[in-house]
Amino acid sequence: MKMHPSELFLYYNPTHSxxxxxxxxxxxxxKYVNEINIEKEKITATGWRTILEKLNxxxxxxxxxxxxxYQNHIAGKTWDEEGWLNILARYPHLIRAPIAIKRDKAVLCIQPTEILKLN
Structure with a gap:
């Protein structure tokens, strides 16, 4: 993923507070925020793999x-890595918090202020 040095990518769901x-x-x-609405913009399994690598x-x-x-479609079943990536691609609304990426740093923002770790 090529980005401007001061660009931040924010993967979010606009319906969540x-x-x-x-x-x-x-x-x-x-200065530059690239907002990706995960409900509207499809992220492929490969895209999710890249995000997960950055988040570790x-x-x-x-x-x-x-x-x-999650309870109806996912819980109680066994999934391999590819299966989990496909779940992210198919059910992005299940992501529990926004994801912010700036340069080589990434953070899952359980608390909104966690995005400040990217400074």
């Missing part, structure tokens, strides 16, 4: 396990 707050903080961290997390670490869709 934490995501809205993270958007506001993003503008204080970077597993796909299932990003998911809201309390969400009804």
């Amino acid at each position: 934490i995501d809205k707050q993270a958007r506001a903080y993003a503008r204080s961290v970077a 997390l597993r796909a299932k670490d990003l998911l809201n396990r309390a969400h009804p869709d």
Whole structure:
């Protein structure tokens, strides 16, 4: 993923309040904010793999396990790495917090202020 040195990528869901707050903080961290609405813009399994590598997390670490869709479609089944990536691609609304990436740093913003770690 090629980006401007001061550009921040924010993967978010505009219907979640934490995501809205993270958007506001993003503008204080970077001059250029590339907002990616995960509900509208499809991210491929390969794209998710790149994001996970930057976060140093597993796909299932990003998911809201309390969400009804998780309980109905995912819980209780065995998934390999590719399966988890496909779950992220198919059910992006299950991501539990916005993801911010600036240069080689990435953070899962459980709290909106965690985006400040990218400064």
